[in-house]
Amino acid sequence: MSRKYKIRDQERLYFVTFTIVEWIDLFTRKDYRDILIDSLKYCQNNKGLELCAFCIMSSHIHLIIGRNSEHAIESIIRDFKKFTATEILRSIQTSQDESRKEFLLDHFRKAGAKNSNNTTFQLWQQHNHPVELNTNERISRCLNYIHQNPVVAGLVYSAEDYVYSSASNYAGLPEKLIDVILIQ
Template structure:
């Protein structure tokens, strides 16, 4: 078993990438993004997640996060992914406006069948690729990368204009989620 991408240091701050299977674009609808935002808020308020920065892109999201002393970050992420997968799969299934419903369900079901750990569907890729941000330089690089992701993708001109991001918080505004800003 690989130990390269693990949250070994419970006091550490980590850059985390969470992607959909097949990199399928799901977060093109506001209601799906809001499931992620609401779930992050719940994890902050009830599970010990400390969120420093975040961005939701169409097929993945990045977090810079840590956890309180009594809650391992890996356990919080596991619970977050399990809950959001169930909630998102249900939202897709029940959304009468979802024109890609059959195609998305086929992708999630085919990935679930290939994975012996799943019983039906798989929404998220397994690894979060946590990278410990143990230097100021690395922290600054990952924070810049995270916030510039929507700009580099051509979605917005300014990072703070992407509403599903903490870039507005770092630009002096008020975003969606309570953060502990990096200095």
């Protein structure tokens, strides 16, 4: 793995992206997005996650994160991805409404079979490509990128109108899905 994609300073903020294997559009269902939101809240309250920005798209999630505890950022990421993968897979398997159940499970099973770190399924791609946010310009660029993602994708006209993003937090709107630490 390239040295530029490692978390070197635990006291810095990082831009990370978690992507579903094969870029499958999994987060088109509210149930799966809610698992991510609940897990982010849990990590904030119990693992020391400092969440500064987020955006959940159909096949991936962008975050700006740090930490405020003894838990290493890598450990928080590992636990988040492991838990959400387990919960989402369980939700797919037990759902009576998931019309793509066999398609999804087949693709996640095939991805898991290709990866010696897995026993059955793989939901998330392994890499996160953490980018250290060590300048104001880099922070601003990543924050803008995260919030403009749904606008560029044609999902909304204004970033703050996208429910599954922290853009509303930064716009000062009362409707917030999850609390974030605003970057000044």
